[in-house]
Amino acid sequence: MLLAIDAGNTNVVFALFEGRKIIGRWRIATDARRTGDEYAVWLMQLLAIRGVEPRQVTQVIISTVVPRALHNIGVLCRNYFGIEPLVAGQGAADYAIDIDVDEPRSLGADRAVNAVAAHAKYPGDLILVDFGTATTFDAIDFNGAYKGGIIAPGINLSLDALVGNTAMLPRIAIDVPQTTSVIGRNTEDQMLIGVFWGYVAMMEGLIARMRAEIGRPAKVVATGGLAVLFDEAVDFFDAVDPDLTIEGLAILAERAAS
Template sequence: MLLAIDVGNTQTVLGVYDGKRLLHQWRIATMKHHTSDELRVKLKPLFDSEGIVARCIDGAALASVVPCLTDAWRAAIRHMIGVSAVVCSAETAAGLFEADYPNPREIGADRVADAVAARSRFGSPVVVVDFGTATNIEVIDVRGCFIGGVIAPGIETSAQALFSHATKLGAIDLVDPHAAIGRNTEQAMQAGIVYGEVDRVDGLVRRIFRQLGYEAPVVATGGLATRVAKESGTITAIMPDLTLEGLRLVYETQADSPAELQTESQTRA
């Protein structure tokens, strides 16, 4: 079995695969101060809840956008499971991830994993919209190359900024208000935040299509994908587990590589 971990700025998503099948998935808060021991304490009850024995996990793949947690998770995995995690990057994804980009090493691990999974599932070209702390858009062109994209504040990030700066506007549920004209303060805020995110994404995707000179499938992922994507006019598919799937594919490629190459690439990552 494979443990795949996607460490985001706000939430960490973990999944256990049996071959190509995702058996279990959990979403926990990301705490940037956690040590490897604390991460092991968080991981054990998740395994226990599904009857998973840690030593039955024979591989691990990690994507992290929180540098201070990357080594902590690697140590936690090594001590609890007894394996060295494959750390996702443009380098470790070589063969699955091609980039026409000035500095591929700066591309976030989550963006790499998203691009790998989207290209595998939908072919090329393809566009990924990842709704998380940031709303990321990844563009894979007709050649199959990652050529860049968009990074914008996520829907909850934008909402929290509004709540914290506008003293008379309290936190609300970010759900579809079913009307663009809000009939009370809560509906007005929902229309502005939810529909504003939908129209921002649709507008950016259409600009991307114009720059490319052609259209492409658009797949949504991330914790807020299902909440926003259903209102979109450009998103064609929703895959909440896209990042984990990309990690699985990267791990399988690394597992087929000579051991010395795995060690070298993981050290550099």
């Protein structure tokens, strides 16, 4: 079995694969100070619930945008699974794609892994929208080359900034507004309309500009935690693929093993 670990700025996702099928998925809040032993106490219990023994895990691959977390996750892999993990973008787990930007080494591992997975799954030019702590928009050409993109504040960061810098606005949950009107009749509705439909308008505008600059038809693929929520309200996603990053790690691990 393959254990794929994606350490993002907000959560660390652990996914267990049998072949290309995900048979278990767990997440824990990202904390660079969390030790390998602490990860093990948590993860081993979850594996046991699924009836999986550590010895059944034969390969581990890690992707991280939190460099300080890599050491402790590596300790988890070596001490509790007896495996030296692959690291996305390094050695046998090299991305093997053209990263055609000014500073290729600055590209986040999650975005590179998304590019690998998206090119393997969807033909042609692509625009990837990943809803995470930040929302990223990435352009992948028909050859699988990463051509650049956009980084915008995530919708929850935007909401946190709004609430944290005002004295009287309440904290609200992100959801599709229940009213069809964009003129809110109370404070909570006005906030939700502003955050949600404002974000939709930003996405529409940026995707349209990216498509115009690419100059060829481009599919829009959405991933990340809020992709499904936005898909309920918009029609500009050609595909919603919540497991894109994890599947990209499985592709890299499979290539490394061949």
